[in-house]
Amino acid sequence: MSDSLWQRCLDRLGRDLSEQELNTWIRPLQVVESRHRLRLLAPNRFVRDWVRDQFLTLIEDAVGELSGDSQAPQVNLEVGSAGVRPRRQKAEESSDQRPKAAEVVIGSRLVADHTFENFVEGKSNQLARAAARQVAENPGQAYNPLFIYGGVGLGKTHLMHAVGNRLLEQNPRARIAYVHSERFVGDMVKALQHNTINDFKRLYRGLDALMIDDIQFFAGKERSQEEFFHTFNALLEGQQQVILTCDRYPKEVNGLEERLKSRFGWGLTVAIEPPELETSVAILFRKAAQDGVDLPDEVAFFIAQRIRSNVRELEGALRRVIANSRFTGQPITLDFTKEALRDLLALHEKLVTIDNIQKTVANYYKMGIKDLLGKRRSRSITRPRQVAMALSKELTNHSLPEIGEEFGGRDHTTVLHACRKVKELRESDARINDDYQNLLRTLTS
Numbered sequence: 001m002s003d004s005l006w007q008r009c010l011d012r013l014g015r016d017l018s019e020q021e022l023n024t025w026i027r028p029l030q031v032v033e034s035r036h037r038l039r040l041l042a043p044n045r046f047v048r049d050w051v052r053d054q055f056l057t058l059i060e061d062a063v064g065e066l067s068g069d070s071q072a073p074q075v076n077l078e079v080g081s082a083g084v085r086p087r088r089q090k091a092e093e094s095s096d097q098r099p100k101a102a103e104v105v106i107g108s109r110l111v112a113d114h115t116f117e118n119f120v121e122g123k124s125n126q127l128a129r130a131a132a133r134q135v136a137e138n139p140g141q142a143y144n145p146l147f148i149y150g151g152v153g154l155g156k157t158h159l160m161h162a163v164g165n166r167l168l169e170q171n172p173r174a175r176i177a178y179v180h181s182e183r184f185v186g187d188m189v190k191a192l193q194h195n196t197i198n199d200f201k202r203l204y205r206g207l208d209a210l211m212i213d214d215i216q217f218f219a220g221k222e223r224s225q226e227e228f229f230h231t232f233n234a235l236l237e238g239q240q241q242v243i244l245t246c247d248r249y250p251k252e253v254n255g256l257e258e259r260l261k262s263r264f265g266w267g268l269t270v271a272i273e274p275p276e277l278e279t280s281v282a283i284l285f286r287k288a289a290q291d292g293v294d295l296p297d298e299v300a301f302f303i304a305q306r307i308r309s310n311v312r313e314l315e316g317a318l319r320r321v322i323a324n325s326r327f328t329g330q331p332i333t334l335d336f337t338k339e340a341l342r343d344l345l346a347l348h349e350k351l352v353t354i355d356n357i358q359k360t361v362a363n364y365y366k367m368g369i370k371d372l373l374g375k376r377r378s379r380s381i382t383r384p385r386q387v388a389m390a391l392s393k394e395l396t397n398h399s400l401p402e403i404g405e406e407f408g409g410r411d412h413t414t415v416l417h418a419c420r421k422v423k424e425l426r427e428s429d430a431r432i433n434d435d436y437q438n439l440l441r442t443l444t445s
């Protein structure tokens with residue numbers, strides 16, 4: 001069997017699975033190929049079971065198809081690792097021998113209200129939240145490392161802190177540290193300057209759980225990567241939990257050593273997506289309630305509809321509305337909200353015009369604007385057209401007839417149909433949902 005069978009199989013699976021599914025479940029599998037057997041090694045039982053239940057038949061079909069006339073190799077899915085990965089027993093280290101300094105010097109740096117209770121669950125973050133909870137229940141055992149990736153302001157840091165807070169709740173003496181990767185680099189440089197690198201090492205390696213945020217900042221910093229690599233290995237071997245976040249899938253971070261990237265895949269890699277409308281609304285209600293504010297439904301929907309890029313901006317808008325209301329003593333109504341957010345929304349709306357949406361969609365699907373607005377009705381053209389119409393409805397204030405008009409003078413019922421169709425497809429077809437999310441992100445960030 002040629003080395004590229006698995007590679008071809010991945011390409012083949014790419015037709016049926018979303019990029020997120022591939023990145024989360026399929027690409028992290030290690031593969032051992034022989035003529036009669038394709039061994040897929042999952043880093044833990046959870047991943048194995050999930051892949052078996054969700055994807056194994058697809059994989060087997062793809063392997064069968066790609067083997068053509070020759071006998072297809074048997075696909076075995078098991079827990080394991082192709083490399084040697086020694087484990088040191090934690091029990092031999094009595095906790096008293098570990099450096100007390102960790103608590104004093106690093107401190108946990110956890111934000112107290114970043115808890116699971118305050119984290120609103122939605123489709124966009126379900127998997128990441130479930131994985132984080134598992135890690136909090138079984139630190140060092142469930143998924144190690146847990147790698148959470150996604151765009152800015154989507155809740156990666158919050159989830160990380162939630163794990164840390166839960167661990168401390170269960171064991172107030174646990175040694176837990178949250179550190180931004182830039183800080184890790186800074187501390188390391190200082191330790192090198194002051195000749196205290198051994199203390200630095202001891203400190204980090206003595207932790208029960210280490211959380212490092214935004215590891216894309218390690219890119220290009222070789223000495224830091226080297227140090228981090230050893231710290232990371234020591235922690236994993238000691239079954240101490242490591243949680244990492246990044247703004248993109250680890251393999252896509254340029255300037256990061258291959259050995260680090262591959263090790264990140266030993267545990268579980270999960271994505272966080274921008275929240276859907278319903279989740280955004282729920283987040284607004286939750287944040288308002290935390291501030292003791294009763295938010296009218298129409299206000300929550302209004303803000304959620306207008307601000308789609310990320311949760312941080314959503315929170316910022318809500319904070320502004322609440323502050324204005326307190327300052328002026330006026331109740332939070334829809335009109336009041338529109339006024340309070342006028343500048344912010346003008347900025348957003350200026351960017352998101354139907355024209356802009358059409359160009360972005362045409363560009364995304366590599367087609368001409370003429371086709372997008374024209375009369376042709378082949379599937380490869382109507383789908384992007386419907387997506388562009390649905391985005392126009394979602395992101396602008398234009399009415400259905402106005403949108404129809406902008407799309408080559410179509411009737412408003414066509415636009416309505418497009419919106420319904422896209423909603424339905426997004427629920428049944430992960431690819432369309434991915435496309436839609438990508439376009440939303442491009443248009444609103």
Ligand SMILES: Nc1ncnc2c1ncn2[C@@H]1O[C@H](COP(=O)(O)OP(=O)(O)OP(=O)(O)O)[C@@H](O)[C@H]1O
Pocket residue numbers: 114118119120121125150151152153154155156157158159214247283311312315
């Ligand atoms: N699902 C959620 N429920 C409640 N609050 C959320 C949720 N997602 C994000 N937030 C809030 O949004 C803000 C931004 O989230 P966070 O800082 O975790 O983002 P991030 O993904 O780490 O971004 P960055 O990459 O910029 O560090 C935080 O205040 C966080 O509490």
